[in-house]
Amino acid sequence: MQRYAFILAGGAGTRLCLLSEKRAKPAVPFAGKYRIIDFTLSNCVNSGIYDIGVLTQYRPTSLNQHIGTGRPWDLDRSHGGVQVLQPSLGSNESEWYRGTADAIHQNLIHLRRRRMDAVLVLSGDHVYKMDYNVLYAFHAANGASATVAVTEVPEDAVSSFGILETDSGGRVVGFEEKPQRSRSRLASMGVYLFDRDSLIRWLVEDAARDDSSHDFGKDLIPRLVARGEPLYAYRFPAYWQDVGTLDSYYDANLAFTSPTPPLDLADPDWVIHTTSADRPPVRFERGGRSSHSLIANGCCIAGTVERSVLFPGVNVSPGAVVRDSIVMNDSYVGRDAVLDHAVVDKQVLVGAGARLGHGDRGVPNRACPEHLSSGLLVVGKGARLPEGITIGRNARIGAGVGGADFTTDVPDGGVVDGRQTMH
Amino acid sequence: MRRVMALVLAGGGSEALSVLTAERAVSAVPFGGKYRVIDFALSNCCHSEVERVAVFTQHHPTSLHDHIGSGRPWDLDRRSGGVLLLQPYLARHHTGWYRGTADAIAQNWDVIEEQGPERVLVMSGDHVYRMDYRQLLLTHTRGRGPVTLSMARVAPDQSRRFGMLSVDGSGRVLTLDEKPATTDATLASMGLYVFETGVLAQALRAGPVDLVHDVLRPMLEAGERVQTHEFTDYWEDVGAVGPYYRANHELLQHTPRLVLHDPRWPVLTRDEERPPVVVGDGAVIDQSLVANGCRVSGTVMRSVLFPGVTVEPGAEVRDSIVMQDVRVESQARVDHAIIDKHARVTRGARVGDGPVPRGAEHAWLEGLTLVGKDAVIPEGARVGRAAVVGIGASPDEVGEQVEPGAVIASRAWYEDVV
Numbered sequence: 001m002q003r004y005a006f007i008l009a010g011g012a013g014t015r016l017c018l019l020s021e022k023r024a025k026p027a028v029p030f031a032g033k034y035r036i037i038d039f040t041l042s043n044c045v046n047s048g049i050y051d052i053g054v055l056t057q058y059r060p061t062s063l064n065q066h067i068g069t070g071r072p073w074d075l076d077r078s079h080g081g082v083q084v085l086q087p088s089l090g091s092n093e094s095e096w097y098r099g100t101a102d103a104i105h106q107n108l109i110h111l112r113r114r115r116m117d118a119v120l121v122l123s124g125d126h127v128y129k130m131d132y133n134v135l136y137a138f139h140a141a142n143g144a145s146a147t148v149a150v151t152e153v154p155e156d157a158v159s160s161f162g163i164l165e166t167d168s169g170g171r172v173v174g175f176e177e178k179p180q181r182s183r184s185r186l187a188s189m190g191v192y193l194f195d196r197d198s199l200i201r202w203l204v205e206d207a208a209r210d211d212s213s214h215d216f217g218k219d220l221i222p223r224l225v226a227r228g229e230p231l232y233a234y235r236f237p238a239y240w241q242d243v244g245t246l247d248s249y250y251d252a253n254l255a256f257t258s259p260t261p262p263l264d265l266a267d268p269d270w271v272i273h274t275t276s277a278d279r280p281p282v283r284f285e286r287g288g289r290s291s292h293s294l295i296a297n298g299c300c301i302a303g304t305v306e307r308s309v310l311f312p313g314v315n316v317s318p319g320a321v322v323r324d325s326i327v328m329n330d331s332y333v334g335r336d337a338v339l340d341h342a343v344v345d346k347q348v349l350v351g352a353g354a355r356l357g358h359g360d361r362g363v364p365n366r367a368c369p370e371h372l373s374s375g376l377l378v379v380g381k382g383a384r385l386p387e388g389i390t391i392g393r394n395a396r397i398g399a400g401v402g403g404a405d406f407t408t409d410v411p412d413g414g415v416v417d418g419r420q421t422m423h
Numbered sequence: 424m425r426r427v428m429a430l431v432l433a434g435g436g437s438e439a440l441s442v443l444t445a446e447r448a449v450s451a452v453p454f455g456g457k458y459r460v461i462d463f464a465l466s467n468c469c470h471s472e473v474e475r476v477a478v479f480t481q482h483h484p485t486s487l488h489d490h491i492g493s494g495r496p497w498d499l500d501r502r503s504g505g506v507l508l509l510q511p512y513l514a515r516h517h518t519g520w521y522r523g524t525a526d527a528i529a530q531n532w533d534v535i536e537e538q539g540p541e542r543v544l545v546m547s548g549d550h551v552y553r554m555d556y557r558q559l560l561l562t563h564t565r566g567r568g569p570v571t572l573s574m575a576r577v578a579p580d581q582s583r584r585f586g587m588l589s590v591d592g593s594g595r596v597l598t599l600d601e602k603p604a605t606t607d608a609t610l611a612s613m614g615l616y617v618f619e620t621g622v623l624a625q626a627l628r629a630g631p632v633d634l635v636h637d638v639l640r641p642m643l644e645a646g647e648r649v650q651t652h653e654f655t656d657y658w659e660d661v662g663a664v665g666p667y668y669r670a671n672h673e674l675l676q677h678t679p680r681l682v683l684h685d686p687r688w689p690v691l692t693r694d695e696e697r698p699p700v701v702v703g704d705g706a707v708i709d710q711s712l713v714a715n716g717c718r719v720s721g722t723v724m725r726s727v728l729f730p731g732v733t734v735e736p737g738a739e740v741r742d743s744i745v746m747q748d749v750r751v752e753s754q755a756r757v758d759h760a761i762i763d764k765h766a767r768v769t770r771g772a773r774v775g776d777g778p779v780p781r782g783a784e785h786a787w788l789e790g791l792t793l794v795g796k797d798a799v800i801p802e803g804a805r806v807g808r809a810a811v812v813g814i815g816a817s818p819d820e821v822g823e824q825v826e827p828g829a830v831i832a833s834r835a836w837y838e839d840v841v
Binding site (some may be wrong): 031032033072257259261265266271272273274276278279280281282283284285286287288289290291292293294295296297298301305309310311 | 455456457496677683684689690691692694696697698699700701702703704705706707708709710711712713714715716718720723727728729731
């Protein structure tokens with residue numbers, strides 16, 4: 001059976017703060033060596049789907065580099081494989097993608113010669129392991145025009161998702177995008193299986209409407225439900241995580257340090273593939289200590305690491321302590337430095353004796369209080385933190401800042417944004 | 424470097440590595456927590472811009488062939504050149520098996536000549552070192568001789584493992600003494616040679632078997648100018664238990680002489696996709712290399728752990744090398760041991776227990792205990808120092824106690840089935 005999947009990977013992930021400032025949300029590093037999109041790409045190939053278009057728009061560079069020819073997923077193929085679909089010029093409709101439905105609409109050409117019954121539309125933003133064959137079987141058994149995968153979310157989380165209501169047969173009878181409250185707790189996972197010809201018809205129709213923002217969740221799905229199209233909800237019974245906010249990102253990462261992680265990343269029958277750099281095994285030096293952590297190849301641990309996630313090539317110097325933190329590729333923690341509840345992006349240099357995450361968690365960040373108020377502090381890619389500096393909780397240190405940008409310690413909720421912008 | 428072709432000799436299955444090479448070539452033995460020995464030679468080729476490589480295999484080649492594949496990790500998957508795997512084959516005029524190093528090359532000379540190299544770089548796949556072969560080729564060019572061999576200084580007690588050289592002030596070889604019990608010479612031949620292609624072709628016409636005995640020695644005796652190139656960095660032939668163990672341990676030094684991740688000269692390998700190391704509560708890991716896919720909740724000291732090793736709570740691994748997917752269960756202890764892939768040290772068992780046995784017959788193990796692939800050490804069992812547990816040994820075969828220096832035979836993997 002010929003199968004094709006679109007993966008929507010253009011999201012800006014605004015609520016992830018600095019982590020998605022210079023990369024799309026699907027390209028955000030996750031669980032010590034992966035990027036978020038690896039889960040969706042691996043689900044595809046593990047389900048036997050080897051023909052994929054990845055739609056990008058926001059800051060696609062790191063995603064393009066990551067996917068490359070698709071080799072880690074065996075997607076470097078003569079027939080099918082993976083293609084990155086950036087907005088392009090040349091046809092009547094071409095412009096920036098206005099919404100998720102518009103993004104697929106502008107790429108309908110890719111379905112022209114693909115004569116399959118159903119088309120998979122996925123989001124590259126989520127962490128989960130799913131066999132899409134089950135979804136195909138469910139879709140066929142119901143004779144659905146579209147099937148939406150759903151997962152049960154807590155009552156107080158319904159306002160973050162598209163919430164579906166179903167009848168006893170699983171048919172969708174109601175849909176609300178991000179409702180304040182709802183009787184149903186079934187959230188759309190951003191995983192859709194569409195009848196091919198119906199999808200084409202619907203998208204062409206939607207594109208012509210002026211009253212549409214051309215989004216699956218906001219426009220298309222509610223309209224189809226209201227119209228009584230045969231849409232079915234497939235209830236996914238396992239772990240699924242939208243790592244949309246900095247807090248949920250942090251919690252989801254830390255969950256993988258547990259002896260019973262939410263997903264088995266070591267399952268030989270469902271390998272999560274990624275683009276790994278060739279790095280030597282983790283080096284535990286004399287006197288180093290570590291516990292309850294996830295530590296990737298290429299790290300060198302001479303200090304203390306507790307309840308943390310360390311990506312490849314992180315160096316923890318003697319006397320340094322990394323606690324309840326996430327530290328990304330090739331960052332260097334100098335002697336006697338302390339990191340507490342810090343999320344540190346790639347290639348950050350933490351000077352000797354620096355103290356990160358020292359202070360009162362009650363002071364939200366001055367620049368983005370809505371995203372940074374739980375006590376985490378964020379350091380952007382390539383920042384260089386001076387020796388001995390103290391950085392408070394909920395602080396935000398911009399990418400690439402260096403010694404001259406720091407005139408004093410950074411207070412709780414403080415912001416350092418580079419040259420001459422000290423708030 | 425289009426005019427240079429590397430010939431990597433990787434067909435040997437050293438007896439001296441016992442169960443570790445019973446089912447693989449020395450070149451395919453896992454090393455350094457994620458590599459195989461041949462990765463060093465292949466990475467050196469890659470970084471030295473040697474783009475034509477032939478690998479000669481004979482002894483249990485499967486794991487080596489799987490590992491090398493199309494040569495992609497070393498960028499040797501090329502349309503022109505790249506890596507060739509050369510296995511013995513049958514033909515009307517010869518018997519097939521490689522009788523020796525020179526014979527292996529001779530049997531494939533047509534394939535080598537087809538690539539049109541002006542010089543061939545002959546090397547062993549059994550050595551760990553990082554070397555820029557361009558330096559050796561430069562020495563060869565300057566010396567204008569027919570052949571240049573690379574040499575390294577070794578400790579006096581190691582001379583019986585190597586061809587020992589004496590050279591004159593210009594670096595020309597005076598004598599080559601193969602594996603002498605005692606000698607004043609401290610320079611060993613690294614088994615790494617540059618030949619002018621025509622010179623080697625000529626020599627191979629005489630039907631030589633061994634490259635040293637039948638090619639180099641006659642050249643020396645005939646008064647040909649054999650030049651040397653001294654290599655001064657770390658170099659080790661890991662074809663014996665002691666040297667293999669020590670080379671792995673070298674990596675654990677504070678400033679190792681063998682660096683694995685120099686960004687300008689990374690050691691490349693075929694990587695497995697495994698999650699990061701999971702360090703559990705109560706883990707103690709000190710002076711060790713631990714690869715992705717490991718789960719450690721016990722104690723690991725001065726050891727090398729390959730991908731997928733599990734060390735359960737209360738278990739201890741000390742001064743050992745533990746290969747892929749081995750399970751060391753709770754309260755088990757592994758001390759001065761080399762444990763091959765997929766073996767299992769069951770609850771409370773001890774591997775490398777008690778005193779080191781005396782006697783010359785155990786000397787080759789240097790006090791280390793070897794456990795073969797897939798062997799199962801039963802619950803609470805004691806396996807003494809310098810014992811060898813065969814590949815696939817069952818709990819019944821191992822029993823409660825394996826005396827120091829004892830040997831448990833290997834069993835075929837299908838014995839349970841037939």
